Each structure stands twice: as structure tokens, then as C-alpha cells.
Amino acid sequence: MSVLAFGARWDGGGQNARLRQAFDADLIDFVEANYPVGSGPDCDPSMGIPVYVHSPANSVASPTGLNRHICEQVKSAAARFDSPWVGEHLCATGPEAQGRLGYIVNPILHPRLADVAVENARALQQHYGRPLALELGPHYQKVGEMPSEMHFLGDVARRADCQIVLDIAHYTASNRNLKRSEDYGLDALDPERIVELHLAGLRTGTDRRYWHDAHERLPDDGMMAMAKELAKRLPNLRAITFEHEGKAPEADFFAFLTRLREELS
């Protein structure tokens, strides 16, 4: 395992005070900023802290093409902050190159869509001039002929020569939603491609059946154990990002970062 950097997700200026405090207390080494962002004074994630650039808004796994405005903003931020890689979701966003209906749309798990995603990911990596790290959203259903979204991700990352962000909350939610084992599909990924883990809480809906990403909550012990196990065995893991929304309790934020440092450093 290489030296791990610890970070926290940045969604806007409302989080700056607690992120700055966490950095000053040596609890985080970077913030992971989610693009696109606005242009106001509250829209600068740097604060003198290293920034990893991430975008959940690009339709990398879609035949529609991508939004040039978002790509340019991400590229510019990645260059400005010298982001070691750019995180991108393996998803579609809307029926056209521009637009997002709401939450990201998981890719159709079909070899033809995988070919498109490979072509897009390669091109985006070249456009950014730095590595791309691909991430999956949480899944509620399997759409398409490939065995799973993990196989889709593994195939695309391998053929496009991309890195991977493994979001443990999304992965765990998908496994629970699709009634799979807690470690389903990890063997479909090349372990050496995983450079970053995301950690966040989960919750069920009112039906108590389906699990959802919950940035207002903390990761449970099972996800923490998985993070520790992965940190031991992934040869190129370089970063762990805690995703906790700015409106969630500050005490939880600092307590979990402290635990993360203690248990994974």
C-alpha cells in the first residue's frame, strides 16, 4: 500500500470553515471538489488546501456526447489545482449531451455501451491531460446483458486504461439492493487500478428494503471494516475521501475523520 491521503468532499463554500479546521488539525490532506461550480466568492474550493477534482455531471457512459462547458470547467480546475486524477462517474445524465434530469442515470450494461464508454473515457483522459478515475453510482436494478455494473466498470477501466474510485457506500447499497453478497464483483476490477475510496453513510427508504447514499450519516462498521481491508490489499490506493454534507453535525464530521486517521493511517 502506498501512503494514503485523507480528504473530505467539498460541495460549496458553506463547508469551508469546517474543512479548513480539519486541514489545520491534520485530519485531512485534501478536499475533493465536485464540479461544476458557480463563480461567486463562495465557489472557490482551494482555501490553500490541495484540491482533487471530481465531477458527477458528465455523461461518460452515454452515446449522446458530453457537455463542453462542464468538461472545460473540470479541465481548468484540474490544471489549476494539479489534481492527481479527475474523478468522473460512469453514467448518463439526460437524453442529450447537455442536461441532467435529476440523479445520475446508471449505464445500460451492454457491450455496445461499454464500447462507447471506453471511447469517451479515453478521449476525456486525453482532453484533460491527466488520469481519469471512474466511479459507479448506487444501483437499484440491473439493466442490460452484462453480469453487473462491476463487470462493466472493470471492462471499461481496463480497455480505456483508467483508474477507479471505489465508492464503498454506492457499492454496498448496490449489493444490498440487488441482494448480492457484500463483496460481490470486486474480482471484476483490476485491484491495481483502484486509487481512491469514497466513504459515506447509507439509509433505507420508508420501505426498509432499498438502500440509498446518505451524506448526512456516517459509514457503518461494516463499511469501515471494508475500507480497512481494502486499504491493506489494494496496491495503488492513494486516497480516501469522506463524503459528509455541510448541514450534517460538525461533531460527527470531526469524530469520523479522527477515527479514519487512527484506523487507516
Added chain:
Amino acid sequence: MTPEEILFRPGSERPELGELVAVQTIYMKLLYCEATNAAYRASPTAVLDECGLPASTRTMLPRVESDDHRAEMHGRRLLAARELLLEYPALFAAVVGPDCDAPSVARQPFFSRFLSSRDFFDPKRRLPHAFGIGQGYENASAFFFWARAHLEMGPEARQALYENFGLWLVKTARCSAVPELQRHRRGAFFFRNDGVAIVITGAGRAIEYLGVGEVGSVLRAAGLTGLEDLDP
């Protein structure tokens, strides 16, 4: 092709991807649109045929009768309802009920009609996003354009729709560097059913304007946006 040609070339210039785009479009409609789900449940091949797709593409689409698909649809409806409830509290209080929440908004038949509409699926039927990334990245303006044309409303609900949207528009314009939005910074106006003009000020307040003569022309000349004929 250069990376930029691959990423940004219009779909019309990549006919080899046309079938995949068509399949993906149906997939997205199945995630939101009850009418498409009903039609697809009744006859998948008829829906595919209508879009010029072979029956074999059915394997690329959800099993719409499954609990998993219904759960994903439900979650997406709730997220959309939550987004709109934040911006249209007075309207939803008027048309759904004073204590309505996102689940109760999501259950409304009018909400299903919105999620099935062209206003929802077509990014060009929205205003540009405040972050300078183009149209199609929020639902507040899509919902306004749809509701203005299609939602049956009494006078109170109509006033609430225009006030809620006007406040959102002015707030969004004031925090954006996008020129098409900045022109709404000075405020907006509309006419109540009784003919009185309501002005949404640049400071985000709704007030009655009791001017005389060509009130609309006066307010437009003052740089205010008329909400009744605002287009995406």
C-alpha cells in the same frame, strides 16, 4: 477523430450511435414517465417499433414490472418533488395542501404529467444554469414553463406559481455570472387575475404595483422581466 470530436460532436454527425441514443432515451423515459411504462408493459415491441428500434433491443431496457424498477422510479420522483418543493412551497401548499411534503407532491397526478412532459425531458425548455454550463440542469424553470401552460390553477395557486418562480429567478440571477440570467437581476413581474401587477423586486420581495397606464411597458422599461411571456 480528435478527443474533442469524440466528446463534443453533435449526435446528428454520429449516425452510427443513433440506435443507442434511441434506446437510452426510452430507458430514461422508463425511469420517469408513467405513460411510457404503461405502454411498454402493454407491448414492449410496439414502443420499440414506434422508435424505429428492433425487438432485440428489449434486452437493453429495464424489466418494468420488477420491484427494483419501481423502486428506482419512486426514488427519482421523490428527488424531483423535493427539488421543486424547495422552490414552490406556496404553490404546492395551494394545490396539494398546507402541510404537504415531497412524498405527497410525488403522488399527485399533475406531478406524473410533468414528469412525462416534453418540458421535463427537453433541456432546451429550461433556462440556462447559473454555473454557466447551459440549459437543462435544474427543474425549477422546466416546471414553471410546464405549469404555466398545463396546470389547472385557481387564482391563488396561479399567483403562488408566479411568485415562487419569480423569487427563484431573481435569486438565481443575482448569484450568476451568466448574461442570459443576469438580465433578470432587477426583478420580474406578472399580472394577477384581477389585473393588478405584482412585482418581484431585486431584493426578493413580492409587492403590488399600482401604476396607471401601460403598466407592463413601464415595468419592462425599468428592466423587469415579464413572467407571462418569458421563454426558455
